[in-house]
Structures are given as structure tokens and as C-alpha cells.
Amino acid sequence: MYLLLSFISLLGLGLAAVRNQAPAGALVVGARGQYKTIQAAVNAINPSSTASHTIFIESGTYNEQVIIPALSGKLTVLGQTSDTTSYHSNSVTIRHSLALQQTSDDEHTATLRTRAVGSAFYNLNIVNGYGPGGQALAVSAFATEQGFYGCGFYGWQDTLMAETGNQIYARCYIEGAIDFIFGQYARAWFDSCDIRVKAANAAITANGRDSASNPSYYVINRASVAAASGSSAVANETYLGRPWGDYARVVYQYCDLSDIINSAGWRVWQPKDTRTKDVFFGEYDNSGVGSEGQRAHFVQKLGGPQSISGILGGNYANWVDTSYL
Numbered sequence: 440m441y442l443l444l445s446f447i448s449l450l451g452l453g454l455a456a457v458r459n460q461a462p463a464g465a466l467v468v469g470a471r472g473q474y475k476t477i478q479a480a481v482n483a484i485n486p487s488s489t490a491s492h493t494i495f496i497e498s499g500t501y502n503e504q505v506i507i508p509a510l511s512g513k514l515t516v517l518g519q520t521s522d523t524t525s526y527h528s529n530s531v532t533i534r535h536s537l538a539l540q541q542t543s544d545d546e547h548t549a550t551l552r553t554r555a556v557g558s559a560f561y562n563l564n565i566v567n568g569y570g571p572g573g574q575a576l577a578v579s580a581f582a583t584e585q586g587f588y589g590c591g592f593y594g595w596q597d598t599l600m601a602e603t604g605n606q607i608y609a610r611c612y613i614e615g616a617i618d619f620i621f622g623q624y625a626r627a628w629f630d631s632c633d634i635r636v637k638a639a640n641a642a643i644t645a646n647g648r649d650s651a652s653n654p655s656y657y658v659i660n661r662a663s664v665a666a667a668s669g670s671s672a673v674a675n676e677t678y679l680g681r682p683w684g685d686y687a688r689v690v691y692q693y694c695d696l697s698d699i700i701n702s703a704g705w706r707v708w709q710p711k712d713t714r715t716k717d718v719f720f721g722e723y724d725n726s727g728v729g730s731e732g733q734r735a736h737f738v739q740k741l742g743g744p745q746s747i748s749g750i751l752g753g754n755y756a757n758w759v760d761t762s763y764l
């Protein structure tokens with residue numbers, strides 16, 4: 440069995456790889472585990488310990504908010520799954536339904552809040568079930584060198600907050616209805632994600648870069664962008680982004696854009712508060728009906744792609760799980 444599993448992992452991501460057992464030394468969450476909640480396992484880690492820790496979560500739905508503080512050691516969180524290579528077979532769901540109306544800060548609504556530098560999350564579905572009517576985050580990522588692999592982010596408004604440092608989201612599912620990839624300072628690389636839109640008039644990204652010296656930069660590489668199943672998104676009514684910050688910086692490249700994307704591609708923040716003078720909204724080599732038509736005057740057709748090392752730094756392979764790229 441062990442030989443078989445290592446043989447499969449040698450073959451890489453071309454073949455579904457099962458993860459149904461905790462690695463040795465992991466903190467185990469679930470009916471058969473030491474911990475019944477994910478938060479209990481997080482709380483068992485001494486934040487000043489420089490040792491690496493792994494949390495393994497057994498299949499199931501966990502109705503809780505998970506708050507991961509700054510940690511001195513590396514944290515890896517693994518969801519049980521029959522296929523580690525994507526989100527499609529995820530069997531661990533973390534669900535909570537807090538909205539801004541019920542608290543003081545949108546970040547505080549996130550179902551998973553993390554400030555742990557160097558943390559990596561695999562095969563977790565992270566849901567904010569609040570629905571329409573207010574900011575209600577699935578994840579708030581407030582540290583550098585954070586990676587999300589084969590995760591699903593489910594929400595409506597402000598689903599995914601990429602706020603601080605260098606971050607990667609690979610082979611993930613990201614859904615929402617408005618501003619659902621957002622944040623102020625992070626440089627984030629989204630690789631081979633499925634972005635799904637829940638309602639008409641959506642802006643997918645709302646990057647909050649607020650000055651020329653703010654490092655924030657989102658690159659959406661090889662994504663598929665389309666309506667969520669059962670959604671009310673309609674043809675030509677979705678936008679790739681709008682500028683939360685005056686210096687918003689977002690690129691879509693090598694993406695498949697369905698007909699839900701408006702010919703203008705991107706939109707102003709508000710009609711009377713456009714914020715478009717200093718934005719950098721770029722596109723390179725996208726395909727699909729949504730990549731066609733007359734783009735807004737503040738959009739740039741780029742001459743080449745952005746590189747992951749340009750966005751995350753030349754040492755990105757030290758912390759990014761490159762088997763997901």
C-alpha cells in the first residue's frame with residue numbers, strides 16, 4: 440500500500456491521488472481524531488514553537504469559524520480527499536455564516552482567518568453561507584507565503600480576501616456575486632482556478648491598491664471564468680474587476696472567459712467615483728467570447744504575460760507547492 444501510494448505520487452498530478460490517512464505526527468480532527476473541531480487543533484499549537492505542524496481533517500462538515508494566529512513554525516492543513524489534485528472531490532467543508540452587519544470589520548466575518556506566515560491549505564471547502572446582503576467572507580489571508588491548493592471558496596460578497604504578502608491559490612474554485620477576490624496589499628497568483636459568478640452585474644476583483652508604492656498585484660493565470668451553476672449571471676453583464684483602490688492592479692492571462700463578461704471587460708468603481716486614472720488592468724492571450732469586443736479605455740492589452748517569479752519573487756519555489764502549477 441505504501442509502495443503503491445509513493446508510486447502514485449511519483450507520477451505527479453496526472454493521476455488522482457488519495458489522501459485518506461493522517462501523516463505521522465499530525466494533529467487529527469474528526470470523529471476518530473484527537474480533536475472534534477479544527478479550532479481545537481489550532482489552539483493546541485504553541486504559537487512560539489518553531490516546529491512545523493500538520494493538521495489533518497477527516498471528511499465531514501465543520502460548522503465553525505477557524506482563526507489561525509501568527510505562528511512561528513510552518514503550518515500545513517490537509518483535508519481528507521479521494522483526489523488531491525483538485526477541489527472536485529473535496530470532502531471537508533468548513534462552514535460559517537457571519538456578515539459585516541453582525542460584527543465590526545469585514546475581515547472578522549471570514550470562515551477561515553489566517554495570520555500564519557508560510558501556511559499551506561489543501562483540499563478544503565470554505566463556505567460563508569450568509570448569502571446576499573452584505574460582506575461575508577469565506578477566507579481572510581493576512582500573511583505572506585500562504586498557499587491554497589485544491590480549495591473551494593464559497594460566498595456572495597467579498598468571498599476571498601488576499602490582504603497581505605505573497606500568496607498563491609492553485610487549482611481552486613472561487614465563487615461570488617460582487618468584489619469576491621479583494622484585498623489591499625497582497626501580491627497573489629491565481630493558477631488554474633475555476634472562477635464562478637453567482638449573479639448579474641458582478642465585478643470579480645476589487646483590488647484595493649491605493650498608491651503607486653503599494654505592492655499589491657493580482658495575476659489570474661489560466662482560469663476559467665463562467666456562471667456558477669444555477670446562478671442568475673447573464674451574458675455580457677459581468678466584469679473582470681473594478682478599482683476599490685485608485686491604483687488597483689490586476690492582470691488576467693491565458694484565461695477562458697465565457698460570454699458573461701461584458702465587452703468593456705472592466706468597470707469603474709461607481710459612476711460618480713470612477714477611480715480609473717491610475718489603475719493597471721491588463722489582459723494577455725485570453726480566449727472565449729468574453730475576451731472579445733471593445734474594452735474600456737482604462738484597460739491594457741499586454742504584449743506578454745506576467746511571470747510567477749515577477750509577482751511572487753525569485754524564491755517562490757521555496758514555499759509554493761509547484762506540483763499544483
Ligand SMILES: *[C@@H]1O[C@H](CO)[C@@H](O)[C@H](O)[C@H]1NC(C)=O
Pocket residue numbers: 675701702703732
Ligand atoms: C455588451 O454590452 C455593451 C454595453 O454594456 C454593449 O456595448 C455591447 O455591444 C454588448 N456586447 C454584446 C456582445 O452584446
